[in-house]
Amino acid sequence: MTLIKDGYFSQTELAQLPGMPSRERLHEGPCVVIECAQQIPCDPCEAACHEGAIEIGDSIINLPKLDPSKCGGCGLCIAACPGQCLFVVDMTYSDTEGTVQFPYEFLPYPQKGDTVHGLNRGGDIVCDAEVLKVLHPKKFDHTAVITVSVPKEYAMEVRTIKIKGNHHG
Amino acid sequence: MNHVELAIIGAGPAGLSAAIEAASVGVQTIVFDENQQAGGQLFKQIHKFFGSRAHQAGARGIDIGKNLLGQVAASGAEIKLDTVVWGIFEGNKVGVVTNGRNVICKADRILLATGASENVLAFPGWTLPGVMGAGAIQTMVNVHRVLPGKRVLMIGSGNVGLIVSYQLLQAGAEVVALVEAMDRIGGYAVHASKIKRAGTPILIRHTIKEAVGNGKVEQATIVQLNDNGNVIEGTERTLDVDVICMACGLSPLAELAWLAGCRFTDVAPLGGLLPVHDDNMQTSLPGMYVAGDIAGIEEASTAIEEGRLAGIAIAESLGYLTTTDATVKKQAVNDRSEQLRDGPFGITRREAKETLIRRSLET
């Protein structure tokens, strides 16, 4: 199992998660991707979603289950997750590009319009990403939620960014 | 201070939570802590906690600490900081140094909530300046905002090693590598994923061989281990680092319980030799209670629940709560604890706790 040996998911592991929308759903519009694989006692994502798209159920060790039909991709769940494992992906951004929204807790924040490195789950630079939005309202409690656009083929790869010239994400 | 109904030793999450439960129903409560700030390790925890809403999930440790301090103030419990408890004597007497005075305080009930100490690893060069415990690094970086170095080797992939790595990255250091002797990451994958995607190599079946440097750490040699945990010769790699952080687990800080004569038992999943306690957190000595890491290494969230349980049980034993009221309150705490001690990570601790409680009934 890649996750517990390397610290990130293999594609097979990802596909089995109950928080994973289908490929088809991702091409219909923005949707959350919940990369939560271990039954740890945790449930803030469920309450963060006003649409009822995320269900944990009675036991807080249940994995979050996604109802992709209810998710509008608002991203309110992203900063609520203490594990920083929720992302919103939109494959409909343009013909060639998709967007990724992800949690970010490093300073300085990038600025809207910046071109930054897009990093995959393993920390490798895979493409350039353009910063579209940087949100850090008080409610997010110091976890910024950043939206970037990337080539479509990398929208399910890129999970954080690195500001060009900085040594870490 | 010659006599108090409840003396709590340690103002961490367990001690403060016990104080809140006991003092809020009328128990005259003093909390002693040798530090200059209450809250134990909570104020070093700048990350968001897991749990449910009832456990304040999603709040950062530092904010959970502030919240607890507010509740203590409202409860009427007194916290005496910069105060060292140096001994426990027959008749529930506590030796306390406070404000330069050395006094004996007799307590009707004593709660030991002294927490844990960090385990270290001995390797050639481990006494060089720059080799530090994860707790010290958290104090420097998260409390005092001092970066101990620029290039860090982290030893240990438990949640502490993963979280402190992340916090070092946030503070602007580079975590050159994280080594783990086991064949898997010990802590939560979500914590591992955060540092992995930020570029930190996580090397399982690796350990440190030695640290070298002129008067301070300048280099660390790491080496790969085989499946039996033995060094694979020829796999040595030397890294330029100025800090080596040890996150090799915790051990219960239990001298006072040994001194008092509590019965101990060996429960390896909770950190080894522990004072036995019953389902009220009472040790083998009547009137002496434990809560938090001294009662088994777990997390701040479970320490909070154990502290509450002890506080309720103590209030009941002193007549401040009826058995009916106490039972309802204890049930609520136990339900919350059970939620935390669930799932693949929690179930081992739940079973170990059950063993510990069962052994308290043996004579």
Place this chain on the structure above:
Amino acid sequence: MDKHPRTYEGKTEIKIEHPDMIICRCEEVTLAQIIEAISEGARTVDEVKRRTRAGMGLCQGRTCSRLVRHLLAQHTGQNFHQIPPMTARVPVRPIALEVLASLEDDTNG
């Protein structure tokens, strides 16, 4: 069970790497000194302490006691988790003798 039973026939030879590595930082006790104590028959943390001063410094064994327990387990066959730490004694925290001597005890009256 004991790989190196206590005998009066001389020391047990224990080969170690890094004999000069410090185990007790406070009292600067080396690995070789701890191993020598074990080879001479020390079987508890207290016995190692009395022979070497390991654990008698400022931190009172909070750092090295566990390392000594590991060495005892490794070289005497005892179960690590069942080796008790050194006997706890007052004062469990370092306090000035002057302060200790000024004890006010009004609890007996």
